[in-house]
Amino acid sequence: xxxxxxxxxxxxxxxxxxxxxxxxxxxxxxxxxxxxxxxxxxxxxxxxxxxxxxxxxxxxxxxxxxxxxxxxxxxxxxxxxxxxxxxxxxxxxxxxxxxxxxxxxxxxxxxxxxxxxxxxxxxxxxxxxxxxxxxxxxxxxxxxxxxxxxxx
Amino acid sequence: xxxxxxxxxxxxxxxxxxxxxxxxxxxxxxxxxxxxxxxxxxxxxxxxxxxxxxxxxxxxxxxxxxxxxxxxxxxxxxxxxxxxxxxxxxxxxxxxxxxxxxxxxxxxxxxxxxxxxxxxxxxxxxxxxxxxxxxxxxxxxxxxxxxxxxxxx
Numbered sequence: 001x002x003x004x005x006x007x008x009x010x011x012x013x014x015x016x017x018x019x020x021x022x023x024x025x026x027x028x029x030x031x032x033x034x035x036x037x038x039x040x041x042x043x044x045x046x047x048x049x050x051x052x053x054x055x056x057x058x059x060x061x062x063x064x065x066x067x068x069x070x071x072x073x074x075x076x077x078x079x080x081x082x083x084x085x086x087x088x089x090x091x092x093x094x095x096x097x098x099x100x101x102x103x104x105x106x107x108x109x110x111x112x113x114x115x116x117x118x119x120x121x122x123x124x125x126x127x128x129x130x131x132x133x134x135x136x137x138x139x140x141x142x143x144x145x146x147x148x149x150x151x152x
Numbered sequence: 153x154x155x156x157x158x159x160x161x162x163x164x165x166x167x168x169x170x171x172x173x174x175x176x177x178x179x180x181x182x183x184x185x186x187x188x189x190x191x192x193x194x195x196x197x198x199x200x201x202x203x204x205x206x207x208x209x210x211x212x213x214x215x216x217x218x219x220x221x222x223x224x225x226x227x228x229x230x231x232x233x234x235x236x237x238x239x240x241x242x243x244x245x246x247x248x249x250x251x252x253x254x255x256x257x258x259x260x261x262x263x264x265x266x267x268x269x270x271x272x273x274x275x276x277x278x279x280x281x282x283x284x285x286x287x288x289x290x291x292x293x294x295x296x297x298x299x300x301x302x303x304x305x
């Protein structure tokens with residue numbers, strides 16, 4: 001196995017970490033909309049902290065290994081259109097994901113108080129769900145860009 | 153439209169997309185189920201164990217089906233069956249996906265009994281067993297992801 005093979009494998013594992021965090025958050029967003037009590041909501045929120053390190057480390061490592069792959073590749077150059085597009089999508093994904101995280105972290109903090117109705121209303125509001133859907137959509141676009149390599 | 157026009161996927165890329173997408177949903181479902189099960193391990197209530205089971209059933213299982221179907225599609229499109237012997241990475245991929253599928257089914261059956269027993273106020277041991285299997289499967293599929301990327305000969 002070459003250095004390039006290792007970088008590709010680690011890049012792929014980092015991308016799977018991002019995907020895992022997004023699936024975890026998706027399950028929480030869907031379940032959160034069906035919550036009826038504050039107690040249930042608090043219980044569910046206890047698994048959310050696992051997503052942070054997964055998506056944080058995944059985003060950072062996918063970028064680093066991706067840059068190494070682009071620099072070491074004999075087939076692609078780092079300034080190829082699809083690679084530039086990947087950087088742009090990565091940045092957008094990070095920003096929209098951050099906003100989604102800020103929204104749900106605020107709801108989680110609110111859940112620690114006794115504001116049951118406010119928490120349930122915010123979990124059912126479209127703002128958080130739309131931010132999350134946008135994050136997932138950007139990830140899927142990034143995946144399409146990586147697989148189809150438009151223009152390569 | 154310009155973006156759509158310059159993307160001309162060949163059939164292998166479409167098959168690969170299906171395979172990778174299914175694998176991501178599968179691994180994500182397993183990570184979520186394992187996390188919920190472990191976090192809720194000592195809980196008196198079964199909220200997180202039930203959430204873990206439902207994630208296995210409604211996320212991981214469909215993910216496995218899509219991943220395995222996509223794998224077979226890629227295998228067929230790339231004529232990998234014509235090779236005199238399977239490369240190591242294909243052996244690891246097929247072995248982990250099929251063995252993992254059986255383990256996933258066991259987790260679902262065991263979890264279904266556990267869920268039923270927990271609803272009647274009984275033990276949560278079987279429900280937790282499903283979570284333990286999900287945790288083992290996460291490790292198995294991380295190895296599979298590594299093999300798919302590194303493609304050891």
